[in-house]
Amino acid sequence: MIRGVIMSETYFVTGGAGFVGSNFVRYLLKNTAARVVVVDKFVRTGSWENIAACEKDPRFSFFEVDTADGRALRAILRTAKPTKVVHxxxxxxxxxxxxxxxxFMKTNVGGAFEVAQQCxxxxxxxxxxxxxxxxxxxxSTMRAAGPVDANGEALGPTSPGAASALAAESIILSYYRTYKLPYLVVRSTNLMGPWQSPERLLPLVVARALTGTTIPLYGDGSARRDWLFVDDYCSGLLAAAKRGRYGAVYELGRGEPLSSREVVAKVLAAVEAEKPAAKNEAMQLAGYTDYVQxxxxxxxxxxxxxxxxTVSSAARDELGWRPQKSLEESITKSVRWVLQNQPWSQHIVEQSGWQGERLGLGIAPMDSEKRIAAGSPPSNRPIVP
Ligand SMILES: NC(=O)c1ccc[n+]([C@@H]2O[C@H](COP(=O)([O-])OP(=O)(O)OC[C@H]3O[C@@H](n4cnc5c(N)ncnc54)[C@H](O)[C@@H]3O)[C@@H](O)[C@H]2O)c1
Known part of the structure; x- marks a missing residue:
């Protein structure tokens, strides 16, 4: 608790029960004197457990609200009168x-519009x-900009999720350009840290290692991503809220991209350091001696x-932002958290109904078994569910 400071700011945080949101709420309560008003609808990855401990702080309040519900948002905004909104x-x-x-279209595009409009x-x-x-x-995310071509030019979104992210950014920036409102965007690449959805790469790799089950590596494992510890993203969001240039799109990145094969190897090395494969009964039962297998x-x-x-020069020069945690430290800390919080992961998995099956092949749930039996569609053919 910070004493003797006037509580001048009120942050309104949407999605505050999710991975980034719950970390950001804790970050605000720890590093500022602000009041924090959170809304979330508890969709799949969002869970009350993620922020339950914040309830002890009198500066924290929570509302279970859908960002599509303009009337509910308006009522909360009129009462809370936030000075900062982080969506x-x-x-x-x-x-x-x-x-x-x-x-994705409904939540990301419709939700961004509703929150921007109600504000x-x-x-x-x-x-x-x-x-x-x-x-x-x-x-936002670097996916909105899309991958780069051989000349380093961003090609735009390549998935419906990325398209919805770019559409959401466009809505926010249009409110700056049209209404001259102090709205801005902060993109980042891949994040890791406590309370991350068990579907995501790092928690998934740890869970599979613990249970001695195969770890799927997409394609040839060569896709490259820059990784940040979630607190480093939170510090960027806070810096942008305090001193960001309106209408800007800031990009946060460490500048040390790794291939997915490399990052999986690093995560497995961190698991080995905490829980050696030789002492892992599940690995022995499955007949493996090394996590890499x-x-x-x-x-x-x-x-x-x-x-x-990812061009982070504007974030570094204008916001004074720098990642504080090295990549190795970020991985070790994240892996330890996942190892120590398996009951939480299991609960989130149960809540989401995900049973570890492969997602993202473009197969409608109703047809998935039929389609899997028929084999994957060739990559140059349209994927029709
Ligand atoms: N995780 C990453 O690696 C990463 C990287 C860059 C940027 N981001 C950005 O950070 C933001 C949050 O990502 P995350 O990883 O925390 O996701 P998350 O899935 O963990 O959290 C999203 C939260 O939004 C809530 N939510 C979903 N639909 C809602 C609705 N209709 N109304 C109210 N709440 C709703 C969910 O309950 C959940 O708590 C996203 O905008 C994402 O683009 C994430």
Whole structure:
């Protein structure tokens, strides 16, 4: 608890029960004196457990709300009168976006519009001082820019999820350009850290290693990504909310991209250091002696982005942002958290109904068994569910 400080800012955080959201809420409560008002609908990865501990802090309040519900958002915004909005609610899994594009459009595009619009309306009730302190940060991803071609030019979105992310960014930036509102965007690449969905690469690799089951590596494992610890993304969001240039698109990256084969190897090395394969009963029962033996190449994701070009110079120069954690430290800390929180992971898996099956092949759930039996569609043919 920070004492003797005037509580001047109020943050309104959407998606605050998700991976980034819950980390960001904790980051705010720890590093600022702000009040934090959170909304979330508990969709799949979002869970009350992720933020339950924040309830002890009197500056924290929570509302179970869908970002599509303009009336509910308006009521909360009118009462809370936030000075900062950080929009994190969204559907984020690329694989799921390939299978269930509609919900991505509804949540990511419709949700961004509704939150942006309701904020615009509440701003009309603000006095000049409060208006001058207001900013709206939209959390986005490098997928919105898309992969780069041989000349380093970004090609645009390659999946429905990425398209919805770019559409959401466009809505936010249009509010800056049209209404001159203090709205901006912060993109990042891949994140790791506590409370990350068990469907994501790092927690998935750890869980599979623990249980001695195969670890799927998409394509030839050569897709490259830059990785950040989630707190480093949170510090970027906070810096952008405090001093970001309105209408800007900031990109956060470490500048050390790794291939997915390399990152899986590093994660497995971190698991080995904490729980050696030789002492893992599940590995012995499955007949494996080394975690690396679990890695299995599988068909690539349709439209899998090979690499992004993350330009973080504006974030570094204008926001003074720098990642604080090295890659090795980020991996070790994330792996330890997953190892120590398996009951949480199991609960999230049960809540989402995911049973470890391959997602993102573009197969409608109703037809999936038939299609799997028929084999994967050739990559140059349209994928029709
Ligand atoms: N995870 C990453 O690697 C990463 C990287 C870069 C950017 N981001 C961005 O950060 C944001 C959050 O990502 P995340 O990884 O925390 O995702 P997440 O799935 O863990 O969290 C999303 C949260 O949004 C909530 N939500 C979904 N639909 C909602 C709705 N209709 N109304 C209210 N709440 C709803 C969910 O309940 C969940 O709590 C996204 O915008 C994403 O693009 C994430």
């Amino acid at each position: 994190l609610a969204g559907e984020t899994s690329v694989d799921r976006s390939i299978d269930e594009a509609r919900i 615009r309306q509440v701003l009309s009730t603000y006095d000049d001082d409060k208006l001058a302190r207001f900013s709206f940060v939209h959390a 679990l890695v299995t190449d599988v068909d690539d994701r349709p439209g899998h982005d090979a690499a992004y070009r």
